[in-house]
Amino acid sequence: MKGRHILIFAIFIAIALFYTMGEEALMVPYYILRSLLRMTSAYILTLIFSLTFGILIAHNERAFRILFPVMDILQSIPVLGFVPFAMFFLITVFPGFGTEIVSIFLIFTSMTWAVLFNIVEGVKTIPSYIKDISKMNNIKGLNYLFHVVLPALYPPLISGSVTGWGGAWYFLVVGEYLIFADNIYILSGIGSFISKSAYSGDMVLSLLGIGVLAVVVLSINRFVWQPLLFRARKYSYGCQETYIESGESAVLALENAYREGVKEKLTKSKFFSSFFGKLFSFLGISPYSKIKKEETLSLSFLALLFIILVGLGSFIAYETSEFVEGWMVLSYSLRTIIRIIIAYLLALFWTLAVALSIARNKELLRMLMPIFDVGQSIPAVAVFPIIVVIVIQVFGGGLGIEIASVFLIMTGTQWYLLFNLIRAIRSIPGEILDLSKIMRLNTSQRLRNIIIPAIIPAIIIGSVEAIGGGLNATIVSEYIVYKDQVFYTEGLGYMMAEGAALGDSTAIILSVISMMLIVLLVNKFVWKRMLEKVERYSFGEGHG
């Protein structure tokens, strides 16, 4: 999307705002500023946290063995599950601005994993020849960090940031309108502007709010991330394949240039390696560290621990909670799982169909990508009330809310799948597609023999994210407030939201733990197994 399109869109929204709100529209820039401040603070936290821990985890074997699984599990907690706890602690500790911290914390937790795991991956994929050069030139500690690790991390950091930041808008909307123990906490910002308008039934205003948000999101993508992504290519070890001209020497030349550059930089700055150098060497940040993934704490062990915890928790729950009873956790889990599976299958169906038909068509892709970008950038939660009202009017209360919640869960799953699939189809090597042309395979032969197998890993990886995102969406999909009326359907998300509304910590804990369990078990017993099975499906170098 070009800058001037965004500008036209923005002017249009601004005029509409003045038309409906009059002078109050002048408050909107202030809301935007507040929201951006929140996002930026969360992003700075994310940078500090994920760089420190990412580099440490990737370099220090012991830290990796202990922290990686822990973070993997923390990651599996639906972000919104953190909210009630955070509310409880932070509002008591900082009565004045506790909610502000909660909302920043919420955004932070939604941003940070994408960045963190990208960084860990980035450190680990520093080519071994770079490590060898560093060893030969005795580069370690701070020098190694500044001249090898950080530049190498630039591309994964940026692409992780784009993902994390993009996902965080969703939680900004939630985080500015918090419900806890009979109180509603509203922070001024563009998210709460949308929520307030929607919940009070002013559809026009909430739609305009969504428009404002779309302008903000698109401008940041266009004017911040896009230039940064472009710059990141310079730091990338992987080289764009120059397939047509078979640029035999381009890759080599680039690698050589990089080697020379690193070598030169590294040998020049010796004075750095004083205190910090030793510190970083001590922490294990040097080309010498090697980590194997298999040596981490066993996930199944941790999962077992959680099962025991849930057992204990449920036992206590029956004693203390007024809300939780009997087999509620189990039946709610089942309902939620079924809902997610339906939503996931629907999402998979349409994204696969769309990705297959557009990914290889440059014109179509160029036309549709901006629409998808806007679609993804509008946090689904913001449009929930509108969808709910429409669906309930069409299908009636009982079935309506059921359909609405599946539909809302879909909004949390489909984008991961769509973008993963498009990327995967586009990265099928050119030779392979040429091959199918030379062999004159027809469309169905090509799909069955080449395209579908080639994107199976991407489908699985996209599914991991989709299921996680779907679970997250249940919290706002199974419990919806509209015009002071609560619509809900029974499930884990409802349990958590209702627990938060009642201030019933047992219900919250139980629902969070059940969600984590679902994520961990599904990851371990479904996705991980499938990934191992399709390992050979990826187009990698074999051993020569």
Next chain:
Amino acid sequence: MVKLQINEIVKNYEVDSKTINVLDKVKFSINESESVVIVGPSGCGKTILIRIIAGLETPDSGEVILNNKKISGPDPNVMLVFQSSSLLPWRTVLENVELSLLDKEDEERRETALRYIDLVGLDGFEGSYPRELSNGMRQRVDIARALCREPEVLLMDEPFSMLDPLSANNLRNEVLRIFMDENGPIESMITITHNIEEAVIMADRILVMSQRPSRIIADVEVDLPYPRNRRGRKFNDLIDKITSLITL
């Protein structure tokens, strides 16, 4: 008998809104049971030329004529072997070769595939996956996959350049042996290379391409018996001649 005619092929590329003329009226023809090797400086458009012959790209003007018929798009009688192995990693060697034969009955497909796997010296590896093979072996699978279609013209785009010299030499001899076999599958063969020695080893005729905008600037007959003696005086004279033509 003329097998394949390349008629005044022109191909331009748009780079940063500038038009670059890559192929400028390239014209040559190939006879039945002839091995032609095209050499030329890097970036002269050799790969584009062979992709046009394979029907993967359309020229801006000019035509490719096979058996007196103009071809547009991939033709079943022309197969291309890529520079780097293009095997599907999730299929075994046998399944990869069978991909070429999807239109055949199961039994015939298997039998043909196995015969060609045997022909390229991979007997016993039909159940292996590409990543379990060395570069040279993978390239053999690619060649088997192309051969089993029994194309009238086999195109190869720097087929041995990703291999170490020893494997390259072995595979080159293997391909020549298959080509020389009267009852073998290949009728004519076009190979692209920037290895001049390789050209002199393989070619009945060597076509030399110029810098961009490229055309054929020399057509050198190699009148030496196979297998060629690399130490022979004639062999080395030819290498010198081609080298001076390229650096002209």
